[in-house]
Amino acid sequence: MKKRLKNNLSTNEMIVVYIIFGLSMLIGIVNPVFFGTATLISLSRSMLVTLIFAICEMIVIISGGIDVSFPAISCISLYATIKFLLFTGLDSPILAFAMAGLIGMAFGALNAFLIVRFKIAPLIATLGVSSVVNGATLAFLGTDEISNIPDNIDQLSKAFIYTYTSPDGITYQLTALILIPIAVCIAAYVILKFTMLGRGIYAIGGDKNAARIAGFNVTKIQFIIYMTSGFFAGIGGITYMILMRQASPQVLMGSEMMVIAAVVVGGTRITGGHGTVIGTILGVSLITLVQNNLIMLGVPTHFQTFVVGMIIVIGTSITSIRAKKIANSAKV
Amino acid sequence: MKNFILKVKTSDKNIVTLFFIAVFIFAIMGILSPKSFLSVTNLQGMCIQFPEFGILSFGMMLAMISGGIDLSLVGIANLSGIVGTVVMLKMDGGIESIPFGILAALLTGLLCGIFNGALIGYLKIPPMLVTLCGLQLFTGLGLAITKGPALTGLPQEFGYIANGTVLGIPIAVLLFAIIAVIISYLLKSTVYGQHLSFKGTNEVASRYSGINNLKVTIITYGISGILGAVSGILMASHYNSAKSDYGTSFTLLSLLIVVLGGTNPDGGKGKVLGVTLSIIVLQLVSSAFNILRVNSFVKTFVWGLILIFIMIFTSFMDSKNMERKAKKQ
Numbered sequence: 001m002k003k004r005l006k007n008n009l010s011t012n013e014m015i016v017v018y019i020i021f022g023l024s025m026l027i028g029i030v031n032p033v034f035f036g037t038a039t040l041i042s043l044s045r046s047m048l049v050t051l052i053f054a055i056c057e058m059i060v061i062i063s064g065g066i067d068v069s070f071p072a073i074s075c076i077s078l079y080a081t082i083k084f085l086l087f088t089g090l091d092s093p094i095l096a097f098a099m100a101g102l103i104g105m106a107f108g109a110l111n112a113f114l115i116v117r118f119k120i121a122p123l124i125a126t127l128g129v130s131s132v133v134n135g136a137t138l139a140f141l142g143t144d145e146i147s148n149i150p151d152n153i154d155q156l157s158k159a160f161i162y163t164y165t166s167p168d169g170i171t172y173q174l175t176a177l178i179l180i181p182i183a184v185c186i187a188a189y190v191i192l193k194f195t196m197l198g199r200g201i202y203a204i205g206g207d208k209n210a211a212r213i214a215g216f217n218v219t220k221i222q223f224i225i226y227m228t229s230g231f232f233a234g235i236g237g238i239t240y241m242i243l244m245r246q247a248s249p250q251v252l253m254g255s256e257m258m259v260i261a262a263v264v265v266g267g268t269r270i271t272g273g274h275g276t277v278i279g280t281i282l283g284v285s286l287i288t289l290v291q292n293n294l295i296m297l298g299v300p301t302h303f304q305t306f307v308v309g310m311i312i313v314i315g316t317s318i319t320s321i322r323a324k325k326i327a328n329s330a331k332v
Numbered sequence: 333m334k335n336f337i338l339k340v341k342t343s344d345k346n347i348v349t350l351f352f353i354a355v356f357i358f359a360i361m362g363i364l365s366p367k368s369f370l371s372v373t374n375l376q377g378m379c380i381q382f383p384e385f386g387i388l389s390f391g392m393m394l395a396m397i398s399g400g401i402d403l404s405l406v407g408i409a410n411l412s413g414i415v416g417t418v419v420m421l422k423m424d425g426g427i428e429s430i431p432f433g434i435l436a437a438l439l440t441g442l443l444c445g446i447f448n449g450a451l452i453g454y455l456k457i458p459p460m461l462v463t464l465c466g467l468q469l470f471t472g473l474g475l476a477i478t479k480g481p482a483l484t485g486l487p488q489e490f491g492y493i494a495n496g497t498v499l500g501i502p503i504a505v506l507l508f509a510i511i512a513v514i515i516s517y518l519l520k521s522t523v524y525g526q527h528l529s530f531k532g533t534n535e536v537a538s539r540y541s542g543i544n545n546l547k548v549t550i551i552t553y554g555i556s557g558i559l560g561a562v563s564g565i566l567m568a569s570h571y572n573s574a575k576s577d578y579g580t581s582f583t584l585l586s587l588l589i590v591v592l593g594g595t596n597p598d599g600g601k602g603k604v605l606g607v608t609l610s611i612i613v614l615q616l617v618s619s620a621f622n623i624l625r626v627n628s629f630v631k632t633f634v635w636g637l638i639l640i641f642i643m644i645f646t647s648f649m650d651s652k653n654m655e656r657k658a659k660k661q
Contacts, residue, residue: 066460114640118647121597123401123460124587128639131584135633143629257468260461270461302479306472312465313451320455 012267012319016282023289031296037164039293041172047288048243049252051181051281052236053259054266055188056229058280061263062192063225064205064272065122069111069130070233070259071252076137077103078237082146082247091150100234107133108230112223130256137249146247157242177239184232189277201225205272261308262287265315269323287311346594350609357616361623368623376502380494382615383508384570384579386608387563389586389593390515391556393607396590397519398552399532399599400452400459404466406582408444408560411470412437413568414576417483420490427489437568438561444470445557446550453549467583474576482575486568494569504566511562516604518555528552532599581632588639589614 028034053070060067077100085096107129114125162174192198200221203211212218241247266283268275290311294304361369368374388405395402416437423429444466451462496503519525527548530538539545568574593610595602614635621631 114644118644120640120643120647124591124597124639124643127584127587128636128643131632131636132640133636135629135631135636138629139627139633257464260464261468264461270458300479303476304472305468306476309465309469309472313469316457316461316465317451317455320457324456 012322013276013279013282015318016266016279016286016315020282020286020289023286023293027289027293027296030298034293034296036166038166038170038172041162041164041174043285043288043292044178045175045243046292047284048175048178048181049236049240050255050259050262050288051284052184052232052239053255054262054280054284055181055184055277056232057259058263058266058268058275058277059188059192059201059225060122060229061260061268061270062205062272062275063201063222064208065115065222065225066260066270067111067126067226067229068123068256068260069107069126069133070229070236071255072130072133072137073104073107073230073233074237074240074252075249076107076133076141077101077234078241078247079137079141079146079249081234081238082149082241083141085150085153086146086148091152093153093156096153096238097235100238101231102234104230104232104234104237105227106230108227108233109223111230112226115226116219116222134250134253141249143249147245149241149245149247153242154245157245175243177243180235180239185277185281192277197221197224202273205274258287258291258308261312261315264319265312267319269319270316283315347603347606347609350593350606350613354609354613354616357613357620361616361620365623369620374619374623376497378615378619379502379505380570381618382611383502383504384494384563384566385582385585385589386508386611387511387559387566388582389589389607389611390511390604391559391563392586392590393593393595393602393604394515394528394552394559395459395463395556396595396597397532397599397602398528398549399535400463400549400552401587401597402448402463402553402556403460403583403587404444404448404463404470405556405560405563405586406579407467407470407474408441408557409564409567409582410574410576410578411444411474411564412440412561413564413574413578414474414477414483415440416565417486417568417574418477420487421483421485427487430487430490433490434565437565438558441557441559441561441564442554443557445554445560448557449550449553452553453546471576478574478576482571482573484573486572486574490569491572492569494566507562507566511559512604512608519602519604524548524551529600529602532596532601534600584632584639585614585635588635591639592642 024034033039053074056070057067080103081096081100084099085091111122111126111129114120114129115122118125156177157175159176160173161176161178163171164173165171192201200211200216203214203216204218204221208218237252240252244251262283263275263280264270264283265286266275266279266281268279268283287308290308291304294307295301299307388409391405392402416433419436420429420433423432448459448462448466451457452459492503493507494502494504498506519528527538527543530541530543531545531548535545564574567578571578589610590602590607591597592613593603593607595607617634617638618631621628621634
């Protein structure tokens with residue numbers, strides 16, 4: 001009993017919780033305004049899109065792969081969709097989401113095809129796809145930012161599920177788009193925990209050959225993983241566009257680093273086979289917390305990249321040291 | 333003559349292919365726009381451009397032969413350039429400050445590389461993750477030092493490193509050639525080179541045969557870091573300033589070059605000649621695009637396509653070879 005409690009208190013997730021807690025205390029002491037509903041709302045708004053990406057990235061990493069192409073896929077999905085909608089005059093949020101999702105899914109299938117059929121290392125395959133997709137977006141679709149988003153779609157950015165008015169009269173509103181990542185998280189949790197597909201994903205990440213011999217259809221599962229990742233890259237792109245009320249062909253480029261970092265800090269092993277949804281949510285929260293609130297601690301903006309990098313290095317080091325300890329400990 | 337044919341037949345197919353691609357591009361561009369492509373200005377321009385990412389590619393190649401990857405090279409290059417610049421500026425930017433600046437830059441590169449190597453070798457964190465973090469960390473450090481804008485005011489003479497010539501040959505190219513020879517020597521004729529390719533082929537086997545994997549890893553990433561720093565010095569000298577986000581496209585480019593040059597992404601194999609040829613091929617493609625006035629975004633697109641096709645081609649050839657071997661047995 002005591003041992004189990006001790007184990008529960010020293011899991012990777014708990015370590016992230018401690019760090020989040022410590023950091024919050026620190027920020028709170030320096031700036032008491034930090035503790036409040038307002039911070040919570042702005043935090044969930046900024047982690048919304050990252051969370052969608054992170055859950056998909058986590059599933060890819062659990063399966064032993066990696067996907068660095070999702071920012072590019074996301075950008076092309078949102079940009080192609082908005083161009084198409086403006087060109088045809090169609091104005092339906094459902095169409096926008098569906099179209100972006102399908103475009104993303106097509107590129108996800110391309111990733112899967114390269115990785116499964118030609119056995120190209122996932123990093124190199126997705127890096128290549130990222131370059132192709134990003135180049136294609138900028139060269140063939142254009143480079144200008146679009147801010148005249150069709151009305152019905154734009155309406156979504158004003159849909160709120162919760163409104164909070166602070167004592168000094170400023171209102172903070174929680175956007176309804178937060179429902180998307182929540183749904184993704186719940187779905188991912190259920191699939192990974194309770195279905196054969198989820199078991200298969202972990203099995204592939206552990207050992208591909210063993211998974212095949214155990215009777216999993218490795219090819220099919222890998223296609224599902226990368227296509228899902230592509231699909232939600234598209235959805236994430238449209239969500240971002242609605243949130244920012246602006247479409248730009250390159251806005252999400254470079255965010256892959258942050259997302260992978262969040263996933264890894266959340267305890268997912270980059271070598272595959274390990275990872276939980278809750279860990280990833282915590283990882284995303286930590287990274288967003290750091291990004292949003294370093295200013296409150298008096299850290300200048302130009303230090304931000306460095307501090308985030310530092311946190312990732314420390315986070316991954318802790319995970320590795322623990323893995324090393326477990327590997328070296330006496331086996332029963 | 334017979335000897336020569338035999339030599340060609342037994343030599344690396346990849347290198348022969350690359351050589352013919354280079355000749356092919358030269359011929360096509362020579363026909364399409366002989367005036368601008370074959371002009372001395374264009375050739376010299378090419379020579380100034382390619383050492384920057386060429387030297388980075390050697391770092392990437394070493395890391396890849398060891399079975400890893402080094403995505404932090406651009407970060408190291410910029411950070412070294414920035415540190416070197418800061419040292420030179422602190423010394424009032426005279427000509428005598430240049431050696432100190434260069435030394436500081438190289439030292440920074442070495443330290444960054446050793447940091448990567450230590451995390452990879454000692455803590456056993458996957459190289460890809462460490463160097464991806466490294467990229468973030470080094471870029472961030474550079475950003476923290478410069479506070480955003482580019483650092484300017486370097487000594488005039490510093491610009492000669494990238495832009496000057498000796499007997500008509502740009503200094504940058506000479507530097508590139510020297511480094512290529514040194515790396516080639518390291519890989520072919522030193523114990524370290526042998527250990528490196530052993531480790532890349534099979535890490536467990538190399539440990540059991542008494543190779544100090546940790547040492548090899550740290551040396552590899554250390555050298556890679558120094559190469560990053562050399563490239564950083566060239567970049568700073570070329571732009572006559574230092575900034576934390578120069579050459580961001582070089583990460584993909586150097587990866588492309590190394591894979592195109594016949595280095596095995598899983599480690600163990602890689603040749604300086606192959607990488608050098610692929611650097612030249614890519615520079616030719618890039619110059620051809622510039623002369624034909626193709627949008628620079630198309631370049632990104634095409635580079636990605638080339639990377640994917642080369643990988644598909646290699647995988648295709650591999651599976652064919654396997655079939656042939658299976659038939660022989």
